[in-house]
Amino acid sequence: MKLLLALARGMLARRRRQTLVSVSGVALGVAFFIAIASLMRGFQTYFVSQIIDVQPHITIKDERRNPLPQAVEIAYPEAAIALNGVKPVDRIRGIRAAGDKIAILEAMPGVAAAPILTGSALLRYGSRDVSATVTGIDPQRYVQVANLGKDMTQGRIEDLRSTANGLIIGVGLAQRLGVVLGDTVNAVSPRGVALQMKIVGIFRTGIVGLDQGQGYSLLKVNQILQDRSNVVNQIVLRLADVTRAETLAREIEARFGDRTESWEEQNANFLNIFVIQNAIMYSVTGAILLVAAFGIYNIISTVVFEKTRDIAILKSLGFTERDIQLLFLLQGLVAGVLGAVLGCVIGTFMIEGLAQVRFGVDAPSGNDRFIMAREWQIYAVASGFAILAAGIAAVIPARRAARLDPVQVVRGAA
Amino acid sequence: MTLLDAEDVTRKLPEGPVLVQGATLSVSGGEFVAITGPSGSGKSSLLYLLGLLDRPSVGRVRLEGRDTTGLSGDALAALRLARLGFVFQFHFLLPEFSALDNVLIPIRRRGVLDERTARARGMELLGMLGLADAAAKLPEQLSGGMRQRVAIARALANDPALLLADEPTGNLDTKNAAAVFDIFAELARSGERAVITVTHDAELAGRATRRIHLVDGRIVSDEGQGAG
Incomplete structure (x- = not known):
């Protein structure tokens, strides 16, 4: 495993600039995800806490959810009933x-x-x-x-x-x-x-x-x-x-x-908006990560293509298909992890930057700034997504590498 | 001691052409075998079959008495790692790693030796091939002859029973080519190990203890068997 990691690092280091580009892609995706999620979560949490703070948690009202049924409706539950001239009781x-x-x-x-x-x-x-x-x-x-x-x-x-x-x-x-x-x-x-x-x-x-x-x-x-x-x-x-x-x-x-x-029922309209907000946020940042994943797919494919000889020699030396697949999967994961770490750093800077913004208006609630959520869960989700995406992106080229027939490569090179 | 036994080995491509036809041979420790023949005669194909890189369509290959027919890809890989060493026409050193690290790749993959012993073993091999000073250098800093010797050191890393070489001198000048064959002869002399090399150079083939000549995938002559 250590050896595979060393080999993976060596192969990525050879394509330093390209690796850097794909890592930056992942990092940007992660950073945006973190910043936007922090912004949204912060706002939503603040909003909900305001509601919880100001409004009763439960309100019992002097009405019924559904109108009481008429006596005749209870007597004939299956019947079609037409009532004329019903007077509401005062x-x-x-x-x-x-x-x-x-x-x-x-x-x-x-x-x-x-x-x-x-x-x-x-x-x-x-x-x-x-x-x-x-x-x-x-x-x-x-x-x-x-x-x-x-x-x-x-x-x-x-x-x-x-x-x-x-x-x-x-x-x-x-x-x-x-x-x-x-x-x-x-x-x-x-x-x-x-x-x-x-x-x-x-x-x-x-x-x-x-x-x-x-x-x-x-x-x-x-x-x-x-x-x-x-x-x-x-x-x-x-x-x-x-x-x-x-x-x-x-x-x-x-x-x-x-x-x-x-309070949830009374504010269902707001809470529903949050659900939609979150859906939008996840699809946008998901798209960024998808693009980043393509970048990783691209670099791993390039490395596999360039390294056919190395793959062939490793296989002839006795590396199994699993070893080779792992070798390239590791490269994707390394790029993913680097991107995630870098993204977390950039994301933190973005959060602190956004926290500095002042709107200059005195909102009734006394807020003139973004309320940012600084939760480790956001970082974990963003990093997890990025590494997963990187891993998935690397699987396809890694499988191709594993299936390479060393005999054909050696023949072609000779 | 018979290291390798090939019995009526035939290799056909799915598209039809026959690369190797009914080859039967056995190789014992101490033998230095040269496989010769015109280009396209199936020399390399035979070598890959003997080296468990390729599977025969018909026939069987036994390595140290063990039938390799039907073994899984992983099992064949494990055998190559522990018992076989390969040298190709092109050195195939990994460009990102120093000469020593290249030699250490199979040792580390096998994982039997601890890191210190492994490095000592790697240095010993490089020293044996006159490359002690080149250990820390990258392949691109070495000459063609040196690279090929590093590749030989790597092939010997796990102390294989059988060293297989495919036109190992194809990219070398006469002097370096002669040096490589001297090394092979030396390796076989101990008696534990056998060396099989493919070459089209009749003069170099003359240095081997045994010469197998192939024409159109068939063994047409086998001189000097058991002379090791």
Whole structure:
């Protein structure tokens, strides 16, 4: 093996420039793969962590995934049924027995749950009207499932309790209304209930939609505002282990019957985009590596062609077909490994270079740069691909070399 | 001691031409055999058959009493590595490796000797062929005669029972050619080893202890058998 490696190195060294070109091809493919994968992974990881950070991991809603079947449909499951003049029942929406459900959920390990009631309201201050979503929360429970406590810039969540009809609003919303801490706004719900509410806190999440259109009050207060006493229309959950979200959501839905969405389901559109992004990335870099593999195929073929005499003498000396095949396979692998190592180095430089780029715009989330993922897995995948491609590219010429008949070569040379 | 036994060996190409027709011969240790004949008479083909580089269409070749018919390619390769040595008209040294490294290739491939012993053996062979000073040189830095002697040293690396040479002096001047034949005669003299060489040079063939003459793939004369 050592001998074959020495022979392989000797043969490649003879074609130094050509070897260098194929090695560079592999290196570039690997480097681009690493840089692009790092960029994409970094962005996706950041995005997902933002989602996980900001949104509830699981949301239980006051609706069912599929409409309840009509009684007649249950009675005659196989029949074709036409119902005329069906009137929807006007019942109060909300999660039934929310208190019991929360007790069950909180008994699960690693789960924090909070009941909320969301509804819209028109906030009026002076001559300004701004419509907003008001979420009624139980402060003690809500801070366990959301980052509201962390996001507060003025006031405290606890002030909701100490003030009658207290309201916490986003920084953008405060600007639009022109209110400051301590001001009183007039809130009107679609049901016509009007309440005087005092601004007891201002928060900033970095997400424009929330900062400009979200307010929080006590659950009780919002139930009055929305004219829905004792109604909870969502239960939001936060998990210690985010990866369990989807399975747990399915369990909860099966148990309670309420529509239960994990963060993955709620963001399926983004996550699907990531899948497509990754597919594009892999095909582009795969194409680069494919080209690099052709380069390796080319050089190994050339070496085999040039080295027919050496192959013949090695075989006459007693090298087996396997030895010869391995000899040229090794050359491909050597080129692949060199390319992978060089590519990892170049890729690292590219990552650090991209990390230096500044966009000069102050994105709402406070990011003006690429977020790069520096994961060893990316390097491993890129190198593995490159070496595999190099090996496969070398197999064909290596087999040709192994099959060479020394007698014919010697005859031709004599 | 009979080293090599060829029995009614015939080699036909798939396209029809017969290269070797019914050759029967046996070679013993100490013999220095010259195969002669006009070009196209099948000298080299016979040598390749005797050297297990090629398989006969009919007949059998025995090496040291062992029938090689039906052996796998790998088994034949192993026999060539351990028991046979080849020298060709062209030296076929690997250009990237020094004279010593070229000689060491078969030793290292066989892997019986440790690296130190192997190098000592390689130097001993080069010294025996008057190339001690050329050990570190690349083939392109050597003269034609020296290269061919390095090739002989490489053929002898694993101490083969049989040295086979195909027109080994074809690219050499008279003086170097004579030197090569002297070496062959010397190698055979010990009695352990046999040397078989193909040559078209009648004068050089005269130095061999036995001469086999081929015409159209058939052995027409075999002089001096057993004279070794």
